[in-house]
Structures are given as C-alpha cells and as structure tokens.
Amino acid sequence: MVCMNCGANAEKGFTTDVTDVGDCLIIVRNVPCYKCEKCNEVLYTADVVAHLEKIVEMAKQLMQEVSIIDYGKVA
Template sequence: MHIPSQCPMCSGKVEPGTTTFTVDLTSGVVVVRNVPAFVCTQCGEAWIDDPISIKLENIAAQAKKQNTQLEMISMA
C-alpha cells in the first residue's frame, strides 16, 4: 500500500503513529488497538502498511474460526 506523505483529504501532515482497527465478522467483532499506522495529524485518517494488514487478516481469520463474538486485542 502506498503511504502518502500528505493527507489527500485535508492536506495535513501524515506521521507514524497508531490507530484502532475494527474487524467486522458476520459472527462478531474484533477490535485491535495500538495498530502501527501512518496517521494524519489533522483529521486522524490512518493508513496501515501491508505487513500489518496481513497480521490483521490473520487475527480476523483466527477470530472467525473461534466464533469470537467480541474481542479486544492490543498490538502494542
């Protein structure tokens, strides 16, 4: 994924930080906190890099397998 150096929405500065990612499964929801991402300092829009996206996909796949209804995970 291409990480912009400037936010395409508000022209704000994009800096490394963390975001909260929510995976909506049909059977439940997984909330992943402290996900490393690039975040716009102005509007809070976040971009997640590919290696992290893959990790999030794995977390989602595992939660689906376990029939998780609600799970909160922290990546930090």
C-alpha cells in the same frame, strides 16, 4: 507520509482497528499506523494490513461475539 485523503502530513502512531464480521466484532488495539494531522485519516502499511488480516482470520475461527486483541502480542 502524505495523507491520501487530504494531502496533509501523516505521522506515525497507533490506533484501534474494529472489524465487524457478521456475528463477531473484532477489536485490535495498538495497531501501528500513520495518522493524518489534519483530517485524522488512518493509513496502514502493506505489512500491517497483512498482519491484521491474519489476526481477523484467527479471531473468526474462535467464534466469539467480541474479541479484543493486542496487535503486538500476536505472532
């Protein structure tokens, strides 16, 4: 995959996604991504974005101050 930021090659890998939603900080670990070799830009596929949105909505309903979730362990 090509980085949309700088045009360099982006390799498959994993990252940690952090979402701040008001009073709640949602941390999702082991998120599959493409990471640019040059600028470290992180790119997600559409299915990963959809799954992350589902995880964030679920975590918001729990109303915890901080939620740490493993991407691969959420159906």
